[in-house]
Structures are given as structure tokens and as C-alpha cells.
Amino acid sequence: MTPRLSAVGQTLRDRLGAQRIVDDPTELETYACDGLANIRVRPGLVVLAENAADVAAAVGACADAGVPFVARGSGTGLSGGALPHAEGVLIVTARMRKIVAVDPDDGCAVVQPGVINLDVTRAAAPYGLHYAPDPSSQQICSIGGNVAENSGGAHCLKYGFTAHHVTGCSVVTPDGEQVRLGGRAAEYPGYDLLGAFIGSEGTLGITTEVTVRLTRDAESVRTLLAGFESTDDAGAAVSAIIGDGVVPAAIEMMDALAIEAAEAAVGCGYPAGAGAVLVVEIDGPLAEVEHTFAAVQEHCRACGAFEIRVAADDNERTLIWRGRKSAFAAVGRISPNYIVQDGVIPRTALPEVLRAMTELSAASGVRVANVFHAGDGNLHPLVLFDGRVEGAEERAEEVSGAILDLCIAHGGSITGEHGVGVDKAKHMPRMFTDDDLDTMQLVRCAFDPAGICNPGKVFPTPRLCGEVPRVHHAEETTPAEIF
């Protein structure tokens, strides 16, 4: 432990009490990774924050000493955004689990960052409301992490992402100040710092309280499962549905290998012999949904669906979704190891990109299962490998990287919802120019001139900031000294 870090540890033990500080090496090891488990760094120190004052104290102590810090919620992120710093402090917000207010008439809830995504919906349910962003990890992921990652989910096609559903955040900035961005009103004068903060992957500060918008539960929800001979046919159905002016709540696609995995894991009973299945969900006012749902079925049939199953009730709906939602974990049944990729393409490029991925897979001998949010072109190829085989992981990494190349070549993005984190920082220059990255980092420099807030994430090369507002610490906080 560096002398600075041990000084921070002493300060925080004094201020917060020893029970909030973790410094035992074995215990620290349990925080060494988030959902991206193949990259591990044992944090120098862990602070278990109970409230905003704890977070401010921890950040302030780090700022004073020029020690880097990283925020962590439930630790379910898939890009290493909460990967600790070996000589820094990991500030855990998981204990900040209070739902401060649910206000149905204002259509909002105020929650602490450690509150689990699904618990917001549970708290709103008695009023017929819910929290719309629903990442697949919604039973375990926290709102603070959702804010950091601008999380989406299967239903963001219609309802939007975290950025569309958060109207306010209390934030501890990297110099330890507490500020409020936004609030319960729909807008405030000044720069939309809230918009910049959401999705900044924990590099601009730590949120300590979040005001979220609640959405009316739909009057009617209809879900169908359609089996197709090929991903081409299923892709054509997606285009036909969207082209008809329908905005479904969700359209998800799985290819043959992903179906095989889901069958092995949960026996979801998807149509036998399908080369692809679509899960399509329509929601809204009853009269609207009935009409639209009939049109969706016609489009599926016209594009070659050989079997369409319509969920008759909530039970059957859950059954249809079970296969889809279990798909990531299910792939473990057919492959000892796999990489979860997250790339985006314009929806119309789907057939072309899927064909190119098939060729890539055939040429390399690396199997790729596809599960994705087809409505918005967000691909989640699962690149399978056996870690016990020499060179297999490297080959899988190559295929995974080549898939990102395909996304970029088709005008897409290297990440749709998992974030850049440490995992994809090296890929950022493939999507953005030096000037693009430099300009984004102007925002970083405004919030975090000393470069101590989640350093090493998002950007491949840190920008040296021209200004250090805490003059009396200038000699300690120059970025050159920290890195």
C-alpha cells in the first residue's frame, strides 16, 4: 500500500469508523472484478458507503491525497467499468438501498444508488407504474450502475434508455463537492450536465441519489414467438414490422445455436428445427395493441414464419421470455467458455452482417451464437471457446474483434449497452478520431482535472488537463504524477 493510500485509509477509519473500511487482502479479493470476470485487480482499499456524506468523505480524502477511486454498485457491469485500481479506493454504494420516495402523482421515485433496478418497479407497482429501463440483470443490478452505464434493456426500443428516465442526480464530483444535477422538474436552465453524466461510466463522479421517472404500466401486453427457417427470414420480418410503422415494445432474435443452448438449459420448447426465432412484444392501450398485434403476425407469416405461438397469459409470456433471458447463461451448457460481445449496426444491415459473421465463424472454426435486440440492431454475439485448448481464447478474441470491425464498417457502434470500460477502451480510436476523443475529455477535465475518478476507463489515452482548481494541492494532483 502506498503511503498516500494508507493515509487515506487512516483518515476514513477516523471519520467513518473501521467497520466501513475493508483492507483485509482476502476480503479485498472479492471486489477484484465486476461482471467482466477475466480481468481482475485487487483494490487498495474498499469503503462501504452508507450515505452521501460517506461518499463525499471518501472522495474528498482521495482528492486531497491525489489517490484514484472507483465507484461500484452491484458489480454486474460487463465492460469492467467498476474494475478497481490497485493503489486506489473502491467506493461501494451497494448498501445505499433506500427508496426515499415514490410519488405517483409526479410520476417519479427518488432512490439511493444501491437500490436494485427491479426494486424500483416493485415499489411503484401498487400505483400501476414501473421503471422502464430493464437490463437483463435487472434483478441484481443497481440504479447507480445503470446511471453510470446508461443502461438499456429489451424494452428500450420503445421506451428509451436510462438517460430518458432519470431527471435528477445528486452527485459527488471528483473533488468531493456535492452538487445536484436536475431534479423533479422536466428541465432546468444551464448545460445539461445530467445528460453528460449519465453514461459517463463512473468517470465524472459518483451519484448518491437518483430521481427517476415512472412509466404507466401498459393496459395490454401481447407477446409472440415466431419460428423461421433462417436468420435472413427473421431479419426480413423485423424490417417489415418496423417498416409498417409499428414500434414494438421489444423484438428479440435468437439464432439456431442460441436456441440450442437455451433448450439445453431451460427447456423453453422453442419451435423444433428453427434457424431463428423472434420474440415480439406489443404493448399499449388495448384497442391499439389488438390491431397492431394482428399486423405483426401477418408480417411474420409473410416473411416465412412456419410457427407462431401467441402467449395466452402471463405464464406463457414468461415462458417465451425465459428462453431469451436465459440465453447468455445457457451458452455455458454448450461451451465451457465464451465472450459476450456487444456491438450495434443499423438494423437494415442485419442480414448482411449476420451472413458475414457466419462466414467469419466458418473460416475460423470458432462458433458464434447470436442473441440480440433486433429492433435496434444491438448484437450480442456469444463467441464460444474452450479455455483448456491452447490458443482457443486468442482465436475467440480475434473473432470477437472482427465482429466489432463489421459493426464499425457498417456505420454502427462498438457498444450498445455494456459500455466501454477497460474492455473496449482500446477500440475507441477505431470509432472516433483523436479530436473526437480529445473533445470528450474536455468534459472529463472539467469534472475531474486531476484524473483520479475511475482512471483508465473509456479513453485509451488520458488527456492532460490544463487546469487544476484546487491550487493548494496542485503539486500533488498533477496527472503526470498520478499516472
Next chain:
Amino acid sequence: MLTESSDAVDGVPVRYAARPTSTSDVADVLRHTAAENLAVVARGSGSKLSWGRPPERADVLLDLSGLTGIVDHAAGDLVLRVRAGTPMSTVVDTLAPAGQRLALATRLAGQRGPLGGTVGGTIAANPPGPLRYAYGMVRDLLIGVTVVRADGAVAHSGGAVVKNVAGYDLGKLLCGSLGTLGIVTEAVFRLHPTPESTAVVAKTVGSGDEATRLAVAIRHSQVAPSGVELNWTGSGGTIAVLVEGVAGGIEARTDALVGLLGGDAEITALPDWWHEPVAGNTILRAAVAPTGLGALLDAMPDSAVARGCAGLGTVHIGLINPSADLIVTLRKVAQAHDGTVWVEQAPAAVRQAVDSFGPVPALSLMRRVKRQFDPDRRLSPGRFVGGI
């Protein structure tokens, strides 16, 4: 590159004008003005140039009305890439034949139809409109942006796909920044299908409390409206609810709405005020927690008019030569409901008597952002919050 000009921005005389027709032209102008330490104010159609405060100086008027054109309308992907100087009416005309729309409607003085101004001005000034209840504001539909910095560097953020979390979202930061952080030259928007059918149900309201109560009832209903708008004239007004969707489903929803609102609620044509800005030489913009709207309306004098989204608690208030005290009073009422009132447009006397923006939380952080993007304060200096 620069020509002499006798134009003015909100009463501030201009020395030079430039009319770039490409992003690289804009970059050339900004590199030149950086070297010469000239302040730059961008203008599209000029419809919102008097919003905020007058700039401290405006050496160069950067006229973007020549930087026009649809770059790409990817109809199958519901995405539009367009240059900043393009009139919003051109956007409407381009999308309509494909059965698509940019789900923004704005209320701009001197503009007819649902969309006035230019793409760049809409991003910079962030005008609200009656579809915001369902579709949000510019920030919610802007998925990619090209911006020229004060030093002439060209940067992009976002992209051409709706779902994208790679890098910081500079687009949101630029929305409503009144040209103080950079010059947007190109934008990419998410589009929506044009609804097959629309209908409006309107009802008169007699008090602020009634307006709030009805807006809350609509929020808890299954009507799923696109707009919940209020037109307030003194001590009462009309609430009008826009329902959009498939033809087969509209009737059931409007029937439910008529029953829900009660009284004289009826299905009507789109009210003639729907796209019109409020009247008055002073326009205030107010936003409160939705249940606080009634208190704000009740605090307004009978001579005031207001128009905006009752469903979200956001209205424009129109006044004639209001006193500073009145603005401060309204601001206090709004603050009690976690909101605020700021001056969008007003005569010089009003703007001198009261701070246009009022107290702004996180202002020091905003100043730090400004210092990073424009350290010499040459982009619309003084127009924005805190004299940024």
C-alpha cells in the same frame, strides 16, 4: 472568409459576417477567429437570436443558413443525418413522403406550421413543443452530432445508430447551450413513424388546481397521449390532449378521455393555439414538478398567459413589461415545487432588472465546462447562465 457587416445580434453590433457552406469552412472560420481573438455568434434563421442574454461582444456573425441539406435519410433505420443550417420545414417535407417524422414540434414566433427555425438553432436553443410529453426534447432524439470547437477542431460524438453508449454524449451537452460551447454543423436524429390517425380531446379548466388534477388523472389513465397541453389565459384555460395511433384504436381512447375529463370535454380539431407561441413582450420559461403547476398558474396575474405541457409541469408564460418582483415571486413559487422560472426573451429593461436565469445549481461546474471548451470566452460570450 470574413466580410464586413453592419448587422447586429440582439442589439450588439457585429463587425464581420461569414457564411460557411461546409463543416471545414466553419472550422476555417473558427481557427481564424481564434487567431484574431474575435468573438463568434452563430445564427441559423435568426428566430431565437434574442433568447438568453445579449452577447457581450459579437465580432463575427456566423451565418449557417448556407450549411444546408439532408445528408442521409436512412428510412429503413428511421435515422436522419442533416446539416445544421437546414430549415426544420425541409426536414418535415423530406420525411413526410416516407411516413416518418422527427417527433419534435416547436413554438416559434413568426413561424407557421409545426416546425420553425433551423436544425442547428433547434439544438442550440432547445425550444419545447407539444409532443414532448411522449417524445421528450431535442436531447432525447439527437443520436449523433458534429461540432466545431472554439479552436477550430472538428469533433463527433454518438453516431448513426439509436442504441450507442460509446464515449460521452456531447449532443446532450450542446442542447440548449445557446452556442456557447461549440458550433454544431451536422446532426443525426432518431425518427418515428407518422401516426396513422390522430385526435384531440379538449376541456375548459377554471383553476390551476383543476388543470393539475386533470393532468394527474391523465397520467394514471391508459390513454397514452402524445401531448397534454394547456392554454391558460388569465384565470382559466383549456386543456387539450393529443392522442395518436392506429385508426382502429383511436376511438376507444378518445371516448375514455372524454369520460375521464368530464364536464364539457369533447373531441375537437387541433386548437389554433397548438403550434403558436404565447403572446407578450416578455416570455418566461417555467418548469416545476408536475403537481406544482397549479400553484404556479394561480400565482400568475390575470394579465398573464401561459402555454405548455400540463402533463410535465412545463409552460411558457407571456407577459407585458413585468416587474422584477413578479418574476422573483413566480421563481419562488416554482422553487417550492423543485422547479425554476427563467427569462427566455424580454425587453432590455426587464433583463437589467432581474437575473434572466435565476439561481442555477452546479453553476461552477458549468463554468468549468465552458472554460475547457472555450477558454478565451469567444463563443457567444455572456449569453448563457451566470454570464457564461
